[in-house]
Amino acid sequence: MDDMLWAWVQPRGTFLLAHIGWWIVAGWVLLWLFLWRFSRPMLKRLHHIIRYFKWINVPFPRLIRLLRRRFDNQHLSGLPLTLAATVFFAITLLLSGVVEDVVDQDFIVQFDHWIAASMVQAHTEWVVSVFYAITMLGTPTVLVPLWIITFIAFTVFGNRYWALPLFISSIGSISMSTLGKYGFARPRPTEALFVIYSPSFPSSHSTLAMSFYAVCFYLWWRHTTGWNGKFWIVFAGMSFVLLLSSSRIIIGVHYVSDVLAGFLLGSLWFIIAISLYEWLNFKKYIHFRSEQ
Secondary structure: OHHHHHHHHHHHHHHHHHOHHHHHHHHHHHHHHHHHHHHHHHHHHHHHHHHHHHHOOOOOHHHHHHHHHHOOOOOOOOHHHHHHHHHHHHHHHHHHHHHHHHHOOOHHHHHHHHHHHHHHHHOOHHHHHHHHHHHHHHOHHHHHHHHHHHHHHHHHHOOOOOHHHHHHHHHHHHHHHHHHHHHHOOOOOOOOOOOOOOOOOOOHHHHHHHHHHHHHHHHHHHOOOOHHHHHHHHHHHHHHHHHHHHHHHHOOOOOHHHHHHHHHHHHHHHHHHHHHHHHHHHOOOOOOHHHO
16 A cells, blocks of 8 residues: 555655745645635634534533533633643644654655655755754754743743743653654664764654744734734744744755654643643733733
8 A cells, every 4th residue: 555655646746846845835825815814704603603502402411511511612621621632632643653654664754765865956055054044943052042031031021930831841842852762763864964963753843843932932822912913923933833843854854754753742742831821821820911
């Protein structure tokens, strides 16, 4: 099955890869323009459906009461907890699948080596310089001072609880990423432009993109009032995370599955961090300005 899939993907993928930069940029921009135009009415429609569901009379009253509590967006233990638990479980399954495919040398490993070899064709001077600058934002020389500045800013302008979830997600994610690297001991791509001696799987840059930078964007989003402001913060945050993660593939120091696993691992800690922030907000240890 993997051989048939590979035989179908390779010739078509070569054509797409030759224009992949333009395809991705165009698709990404069009997607967010569509969401900006239609997501608000779609969310309003979904809200009406949920409200209708709360009042409809159907059999199995105990089950319905349970479902209503799970979809109650007025309480932290309702819809927010349901969404967080569902997404956390789904991401855990996806991460397990990626790990299993890498260990078993399935189709994704062939895809990894093909992308790594194909990326060599994209290594023009300006591409390397731009994405090297982007990837530097995930190095300890940038992240450690930035984390210290963020911690001090949270302590001075907020309170000591502001930095706690960010600290937990950053330390927890980088610890698990490091354990994974030396546990799997996967070599770096031979096409890498820079010599890096640490193992490849998973990508720490992708992990920190979600467990540190995405959490910071979430706090910015949480403090912002107005639909347009919140929407464009989400757009900026997701674009930044994807650029930082993909830079590791483009400069050749990681495989696609390394970045995907790091992204999923960081997403788990992102959910833990924002859940802790919401719990601290619910307990009045912190307060989001957008709720004033």
